[in-house]
Amino acid sequence: MSAPRDVPALLPAQSPGPVLVALSGGLDSSVLLHALAALPDYRARGLRALHIHHGLHAQADAWQAHCAALCASLGVACEVRRVEVARDSGLGLEGAARAARRAAFAEVLRAGEWLALAHHRDDQAETFLLRALRGSGPEGLAAMQAQRPFAAGQLWRPLLAVPREVLRAYAQRHALCWIEDPANTDLHHDRNFLRHQVLPLLRQRWPQAEAALAASAALSGQASALLGVREEAWLAEHAPDNTLALDALRREPPAQRARLLRRWVAQQAAPALPARGIAALENEVLHAGDGARFAWHGVEIRRWRAHLHLLPPPAPWPAAWSASWDGRAPLALPDGGELALHGAAGFAQPLTVRARRGGERLRLPGRTHSSALKHLLQEAAMPPWRRFALPLLWEGDTLQAAGDTLLSAPFAAWLQARGAQLAWRPPAA
Incomplete structure (x- = not known):
């Protein structure tokens, strides 16, 4: 087996634009920043790093200092953004931290800038398994996309086809130091349980398990994209003003109706429609009268005059205002x-x-x-x-x-x- 190529050789030599690296200080993001800094075109286009300080760990200040020192050693500008993680959001601490992090990314990302995340092939395999265990369809099983629009720029995962072992070998070869977050070994988190318990067991029988799972994610992404072409055209015809025509929707088979409803909701940047929402719309809205509705996560779908409308729930005025x-x-x-x-x-x-x-x-x-x-x-x-x-x-x-x-x-x-x-x-x- 030939030795893997060095990480910079696995990245595009020409920068797609100014790049902002999300730097946690862990192995993956440290390798990504180091590898991009080794490519002259990225520096020329304005390579910089962003560290999110969540304030959830006793070592959070030390992690910030570590990231600042790494950036200084590479001659890369580093911005630190402190966030408040809501503990009563209903998302759990991990989910709330992720939401706060994404909001900070969106605020910091400049127009036309590329936000580089260090997710790799093993992360993709884990995400595929998690989505499969939750009963996801093609969109969910497609797992993470290598590139997509985000905020004022693009979200980019340039290492998505690279195994974790290649990143670790690169870090050791270049004597990089990185942070080991204790939370990454907590088996109460589903992803950690898959990473430390399930995938090692799968590799004993199927050594290429991560590669196979990542390949399945890619195939699911291709299937989702093909289905999406027809759905986008259908919505352009039957939901041109962000209201969805009921008569046209009813003519579609139930499975296609579910896909169209999910894509319509996604087009309007609303929270993903849950499975119970599809059932409620089928049973309580599509065949009901005007005013029927289904609400979830701060938005609702209402039926009115042969159309579905996606709205935030009405906010009542104070009494006697x-x-x-x-x-x-x-x-x-x-x-x-x-x-x-x-x-x-x-x-x-x-x-x-x-x-x-x-x-x-x-x-x-x-x-x-x-x-x-x-x-x-x-x-x-x-x-x-x-x-x-x-x-x-x-x-x-x-x-x-x-x-x-x-x-x-x-x-x-x-x-x-x-x-x-x-x-x-x-x-x-």
């Missing part, structure tokens, strides 16, 4: 929405803004009598979640506007005479 507004500056609403007056300096007298309380009436332009606001909203086909957050503008006891489309005759005339416009930005707009 009201505000005096003169129109001179935008008014922040308690649910995160906003009211603004464009084309006029302000109102002659401040108006009162408050939420619906029931029983309101409004006389629209061209009508001789007032109508119940409830009926006007139904005529306008305003979705229920918009009605829930609708700001009402009052002049004394007279309703002048509901949102920015239902205007009283006098108020509409006042705006028209000045070439002005009322603008309401709902929280989910």
Whole structure:
């Protein structure tokens, strides 16, 4: 068996752009930074490193100092970002740390920069096994992608085809020092259990187990990409405005409906739709009436007028909330929405803004009598979640506007005479 090539030789000689290395100080990221620093084009394009200080371990400050010293020895700029790890997020400590880390990556990554992560072939094999044990489909079994868009730049895993043993040999050959995080040996974590208990046992029978599992991940990725081509085209036709047409969805077989729903949710950067969500949508939303909904992780899918809508759950206004507004500056609403007056300096007298309380009436332009606001909203086909957050503008006891489309005759005339416009930005707009 021939000796493996040195790690820099396994990397592209030409940098894809300015590269930011996520440096934990462990073996893998230390090797990645050292190898990239050995390639002149990466230095020329602006190679730098980022260390995330989680504050979860007694040695966290020492790890930061270690990373700073490594970068100084290589002549690479190093930025340190301290993060607060939420302990009550429901993700567990490891998941919360990962979420905080990703948020920091997104904040630090510059436009057009490539975030280099040091995941390798053994990591890919472990991820494939974890996803398989969770019952994942082709997307999940594809495990980690070598490259994909992320924040203002790209996320890049240049070592994804390189075995861990090659990285360790490189580190020893170049006398690198690295951090051994005790958490990496805690068998309570699923990945550590696979790494230290399951995979060594598999290698006794199948010496190329990691390579085979990583290859299966690659094949799953290819299958997922092929399926995705049709699904992207389908969604472009039937969900062009981020609402999904129910009639078209029902014509698809159940397994394809599930894939389309997951991809539609992913397109809108929402949390992944859980398996129970697919079942709930099939049983409680697709064949129900308007207003049926399924909520998870801070978002929800609602059925309305033969379409599915993906929304954040409505935020209730505080009881009896009201505000005096003169129109001179935008008014922040308690649910995160906003009211603004464009084309006029302000109102002659401040108006009162408050939420619906029931029983309101409004006389629209061209009508001789007032109508119940409830009926006007139904005529306008305003979705229920918009009605829930609708700001009402009052002049004394007279309703002048509901949102920015239902205007009283006098108020509409006042705006028209000045070439002005009322603008309401709902929280989910």
